[in-house]
Amino acid sequence: MxxxxxxxxxxxxxxxxxxxxxxxxxxxxxxxxxxxxxxxxxxxxxxxxxxxxxxxxxxxxxxxxxxxxxxxxxxxxxxxxxxxxxxxxxxxxxxVNTVFQDYALFPHMTVEQNVGYGLMVARVPKRERQERVEQALATVRLNAFGSRRPGQLSGGQRQRVALARALVNRxxxxxxxxxxxxxxxxxxxxxxxxxxxxxxxxxxxxxxxxxxxxxxxxxxxxxxxxxxxxxxxxxxxxxxxxxxxxxxxxxFIGTSNQAEGAAAVAVFGAEGHFALRPERIRVLDAAGAPDPGEVATPAQVVDVVFAGATVRRVVTLDAGPTWVVTAPAVDAAALPGPRRGDHVLLAWSQGAERRLG
Amino acid sequence: MRAASSWLHRHTTARLLALLSLPVLWVVVAYLGALGAMLVAAFWTTNDFTGAVEHRLTLSNFRTLVEQPVYRRVALRSLGVAALVTAVDTLIALPMAYYMAKVASPRARRLLVVAILTPLWASYLVKAYAWRVMLANGGVVDWLLQPFGTHGPGFGLIATIITLSYLWLPFMVLPLFAGLERIPDALLEASADQGARAARTFRSIVLPLLFPALVAGSIFTFSLSLGDYITVKIVGGTSQLVSNVIYDNITTGGNLPFAAAAAFFPILVMVGYLVGVRRTGALEEL
Known part of the structure; x- marks a missing residue:
């Protein structure tokens, strides 16, 4: 802005x-x-x-x-x-000033009156008030809407008015x-x-x-x-x-593949609770070989979902847990790579996993 | 049954007629008809000797009403009482409605609404006579005010205003309560967030948004007070209001045309009030 x-x-x-x-x-x-x-x-x-x-x-x-x-x-x-x-x-x-969830604009006031309300309450002189309201409306690109009422604005415009009303009080x-x-x-x-x-x-x-x-x-x-x-x-x-x-x-933040207990020992080689991001995992053929410095575990593809920019594969590890693996969709139409039912090898750089708690 | 339903479904005009015929009949014949008959009667007169109604058009009733100072005084007094009752009810109802709508817990709110509504179940006459007993010489009001070295107002206009304010209070509380409930709490918080104290929030946010509800409530309290003649008979002492003039002319006076002409006054006042409210434009803004 x-x-x-x-x-x-x-x-x-x-x-x-x-x-x-x-x-x-x-x-x-x-x-x-x-x-x-x-x-x-x-x-x-x-x-x-x-x-x-x-x-x-x-x-x-x-x-x-x-x-x-x-x-x-x-x-x-x-x-x-x-x-x-x-x-x-x-x-x-x-x-402090607040931008409320539903904006809480005063319905009986124009946009200008809404934005100038705090300044009016604070007894800012009228001239300065007008200038500051104009500047605040300019900041949210609503100069042309000063005399409208909130009911005549779209959701996005109302949001900007609420923002201007909060910011104008500095x-x-x-x-x-x-x-x-x-x-x-x-x-x-x-x-x-x-x-x-x-x-x-x-x-x-x-x-x-x-x-x-x-x-x-x-x-x-x-x-x-x-x-x-x-x-x-x-x-x-x-x-x-x-x-x-x-x-x-x-x-809660993003998607995590987690493993604990016996599964953690089988997959990560240690006791504990581990998490691994879906985009950190490569899917190889069952017969494929991981690169040096990579860890691998066998799994079977349960589902393949095309989600526009990415392809998401749901896999069940031989060690037990069900994980999600995402990869950029290079050629969407062809959906290359393993299909449902295929046996695969999941590989990731050693240390990509995160031990929790 | 089924065939009739499908037939009605296809014929929308018939459906509308079936739906509206009874209420329309009621409104036109019973409601407007009676009002029209009364308005026409206002232009008739009575024979001075026999007292019989003479069906010939004249403005003599209205001339008497305008020219006789006593009727002007009665009209102004009625307006004053109605205005004061409205003001008293507004002052009492505002904090009450505010507490109910914005402060009380949902449970307390339900109880309070019931408490406000309950007196409406009791007879109007009983309530008016209850006030007569309280306001009587040496009654509860006198007894309560005695420690302060004063006494109650006795019977008269003040007693009338007090009693009418009591009678019509629910008609002010309920619209204000509904109006306040419709104002989102977030608006009050937004006002405080902008630096406004309670008084400023009330003046700049609550009052403008509550205006339609205030108008609705005041139409009730004002018109009910303007039309009342029983309370003033019970607690008003010798005071006369417009409706007493109407009542007395129908009963003891036997002059229905004059009573009908006097009835024009409250009707004109209410029409004028509604037009005035419309003029402010506050009703369309919301």
Missing amino acids: TGPVQALRSPSGLDAGPGVADVRLEAVTKRFGDVVAVHELTLDVHRGEFFALLGPSGSGKTTCLRMIGGFERPTAGRIWLAGTDVTEVAPFARE PKVLLLDEPLGALDRKLREQMQVELTLLQRDVGITFVFVTHDQDEALTMADRIAVFRDGRLEQVGTPEDVYDRPETPFVAD
Whole structure:
């Protein structure tokens, strides 16, 4: 997204340096009645970072976001924003802004009034207000839509209005709750790129909630993987994809072929719980020979699925587990290689597997 | 049976007729017919000696209503009472409806809706007389206010406003409750997120979105108050409202044409109110 973003640059973004915690959750617990939504969770989001809270629904990620925004009070623990304890501070007094899941645009106001609402509340003089609203709308390329009402906009346009409304206040931190969840796939992929570029331009810390692992991997600098109100792993997209620390992360992020117990001994030659990515595996003929430095195990093809850019093969290892192997579809029509029922040899570079837990 | 169904399925006009004939008959004959008969009667007059209705068109009833100061006073008083009842009900109903729609647990919400609806099952007369007992000299209201060195309003216009406000409160609470339920919580959170305190959120977000519900509620409280003549008889002392003029002219006065002419007043007021509301354009925006 290009435009006069300079005006939106947060003052705190200018002196951004790595390692400065902009958002800190300290042993935060949130209970709703008997249900523990978030359990003693500690988390640092660095200044200027694009940070993803990733997890299945009900894993506590949205509750975390709402506690940062001030919409839920933690049952226990503290929340810090830019070095200040804001645990007891009301939402209207926090220097954060939120892009809500269904955008929560005010239906009785025009796009301009929606975007200018926060500035009006803050009693920013009318002239400055108009300028900033115009700049914010320019940033999301909606200048021509200022006098429309939210009901007259498409989903993608509404999303941009919500974004402009949040950014125009120059918050220290921008919170996004499933910002792309309501958009169709093409638009979502386009907005993923635009959001990433926008975040880089304005230099504001973005914290966004998603259940879509692709979205988190594509957009985030770092990802916190949630499960049942606890953190499973925090790390860069490369970390959580290539070096998952738990079986859950290995399984939730991308597809993982796992083996444990006797199967692990048979396939990887060691006790333990192992995971191996489908794209790291080569499929050879049953009589084929693995390259030096490769490990191989015999298997039988159960199914071959053509998925556009890739061909996915479901295989059952002679050692027991059922795995998935993906390969680029070089010649889609011919679907080369082993077919259903064929006996094959699976091979991968030694060390491509990951020991979990 | 089956053959009839298929026949109706093929003949859409007949189907529509079958569906609508009864309600249309009711609306045209019973509803509009009675109203029309009354409106026509307003232009008739009565024989001064015999009291018999004379079927000849005249504006004399309306002339009397406009020219006699007493009727102007009664009209203004009725408007004032209806407006005050509406205002009182709005002030009481807003926080109540807000609590029900946005704060209470689903269980408490159901109980409160039942609590609001229950008084509607009791007879109007019983409730009005209950207030008469409470407002009477030395009654509950006097007793409650005694420690503060004051006493109740006694019978009169204030007692009428209090009693009418009590009677019509559910008709204000329920539309406001429904209206508030339709406002997503996320909008209130978004307003707070933008830095707005509760008062600002109420003024800029809740009130504009609630306007249609407020109008709906006020149409009930306003028109019901404007049409009431029993409450004012029971707790109003000597006060007279428009509907008393209508009632007295029908019963003791025996002047149906004059009563019909007086009935034009609340009708015109309500039409004027609805046109005014339409003019604001707030109803179309939502």
